[in-house]
Amino acid sequence: MLSITKRRRSFRYADQSNSGSGSIYEYEDCFVGLTDDLPLVSCGNYCGKTMTLKEVLRSSVGVMGESPLGLTEKVVLLKSQMFAVKRLRMTVVRRNEFGKRVEKLAQVSKKCEYLVPIAAYLYTKRIKFILCEYFPMGSLADLLAGARKYGHTALNWNQRLKIILSIARAIEFIHRQNPNERKIKMNVHGNIKSSNVMIKIDFSACLSDYGFTQLAERVELPRKRQLKPPPHQVPPPSYLIYREELSQKADIYNFGVVIMDILAGSRFSTFKKCILEVKEEITEGRIEFFEFALDTRERMRASQILDIALACTNLSAEGRPSIEQILLFLGDAIIK
Known part of the structure; x- marks a missing residue:
């Protein structure tokens, strides 16, 4: 599980399995990982490379769907990991409440094989999205x-x-x-x-x-x-x-x-x-x-x-x- 500490205009993401050590990432590059098998998101670092918001957005390979809530895009991250990004148009809650709700939804979802798992989320001033498991068969x-x-x-x-x-x-x-x-x-x-x-x-x-x-x-x-x-x-x-x-x-x-x-x-x-x-x-x-x-x-x-x-x-x-x-x-x- 992650510990997140806000320090001025940055967050500290600490992987507790590594004696609480962590790296500081800028405010606009803040991911919160919700699964242990997604180190590039949860820790912000994968194979020695920092994963920034810009890189994630550039990794989008196409829009899969559009709804009144937002866009769904397919992204291919490092090591060819594929995810579906739910990019929300207009959120109804502020940052802290948004995070609490997403984390609770993720906890419940992972207990049921018939719900799509949530891997991570991001909340910035301009962009809010949720990273979910990708299904090649589609909807x-x-x-x-x-x-x-x-x-x-x-x-x-x-x-x-x-x-x-x-x-x-x-x-x-x-x-x-x-x-x-x-x-x-x-x-x-x-x-x-x-x-x-x-x-x-x-x-x-x-x-x-x-x-x-x-x-x-x-x-x-x-x-x-x-x-x-x-x-x-x-x-x-x-x-x-x-x-x-x-x-x-x-x-x-x-x-x-x-x-x-x-x-x-x-x-x-x-x-x-x-x-x-x-x-x-x-x-x-x-x-x-x-x-x-x-x-x-x-x-x-x-x-x-x-x-x-x-x-x-x-x-x-x-x-x-x-x-x-x-x-x-x-x-x-x-x-x-």
Whole structure:
């Protein structure tokens, strides 16, 4: 663990495993490492080279995503270590509180295999970012978009089911946390969506951005200029828009939207209002609803998970199931 001492306009980073010795780095180059296997960040020195803020920013190899909270970039540091940098646009807390919250989120995240680990963070006057584990497979949104837009190999049923289960287990872990600690709600994720579901090589998944909505303000992104608006363009229906409230019930609703995206994608918006009326046809395969191939048994299970998604996206928060109930329903759907 690190001891950090502020001295005038610099911080001292001391690796306690080395008799408390440390080096002084300028205010604008202050990293706080949160993992023992990341010496270049935690100690500011790696193989005799000092890692500065400028070098980290220059190591960015591209923007992976953009959201109202900020940018996500891929960085390659010394010894080819790859990380995802979450660069926040506008934080809602000052330096000390920011550090306390990130460190607490990191402590909780490392206890769950279904949450993306936080490696380090940086807070300067101009730049605030969080360094997280990088996943070469990308996000769920990337995989789904790749299949729909570019004809990449689509996820099969077993892979989709594994992803759904991973997300549910991550939510269950979060919702069991102590509600309030260090002025932050630890039992709410706050930003569950397909782009924050990172995929592992075995097609299990990890939730990223846990608690980040309590670190940064949402900033409305500028709309891309369109020379000719698409004909008959209509806004997405209310039941396909993620909820932004900081509550467990909003987490459940957003999980339901993610499930719908996994099961049917854009097809869902066509059937939502009449889905209960045509449920039998969907289950029997007479209506093409699911966007992937299914045998008879798999179709039955997918229809049961569709029921879960419908319950999660109930417009009444009180009518949505708890994550414990969802996991029971998922267990039943898998066993049958």
